[in-house]
Amino acid sequence: MSTYEIIQKAHSGWAYLALIFLAIAVINAVIGLNSKSEFTKKDRMLGLFGLIFTHIQLLFGLILYFVSPLGKAVLGQMKDPALRLTSLEHPLINIIAIALITIGWSKHKKLTTSHAKFKTFTIFYALGLILILSRIPWKMWLN
Numbered sequence: 001m002s003t004y005e006i007i008q009k010a011h012s013g014w015a016y017l018a019l020i021f022l023a024i025a026v027i028n029a030v031i032g033l034n035s036k037s038e039f040t041k042k043d044r045m046l047g048l049f050g051l052i053f054t055h056i057q058l059l060f061g062l063i064l065y066f067v068s069p070l071g072k073a074v075l076g077q078m079k080d081p082a083l084r085l086t087s088l089e090h091p092l093i094n095i096i097a098i099a100l101i102t103i104g105w106s107k108h109k110k111l112t113t114s115h116a117k118f119k120t121f122t123i124f125y126a127l128g129l130i131l132i133l134s135r136i137p138w139k140m141w142l143n
């Protein structure tokens with residue numbers, strides 16, 4: 001297997017974990033916010049898992065971008081929607097999404113009330129998740 005194939009498979013497989021852990025963190029934050037629960041260690045851990053799993057995916061993605069024939073190699077081919085997605089939209093939007101998730105994580109640490117912590121996770125993590133879902137190459141992934 002070539003470096004490309006290994007990284008492509010890692011990025012493709014890890015995507016399930018990143019999305020699942022991010023979704024769990026979002027759902028947990030929404031529930032915590034609505035039920036006015038106390039923010040506990042469990043909630044912190046779920047937020048941390050969401051952060052770590054998406055960051056590892058970011059690392060795979062950054063490497064993949066330079067070794068894939070669908071990444072940097074075809075950047076600039078704006079007329080082809082599939083190439084524009086994998087070489088520009090997916091990488092750019094996902095970096096922004098992961099930056100938002102990271103900001104949410106940092107912000108929650110400085111807040112003191114449970115309500116504010118859950119609210120911050122709800123906003124930043126949900127926004128990150130929506131952005132990521134909006135730019136997944138679904139056809140490639142699920143085929």
Ligand code: HEM
Pocket residue numbers: 008011012015018019054057058060061062064065068069070071072086087090091092094095132136137140141
């Ligand atoms: C949480 C963030 C991310 C998720 C969930 C994600 C998920 C995916 C998925 C599901 C695919 C399709 C894989 C397949 O066809 O089997 C893909 C492809 C790709 N991703 Fe990501 N990705 C993320 C972030 C990034 C970032 C930040 C970059 C680059 C900086 C990137 C670069 C790429 C490239 C270049 C491809 C096309 C690879 C190829 O098939 O040759 N990804 N990504």
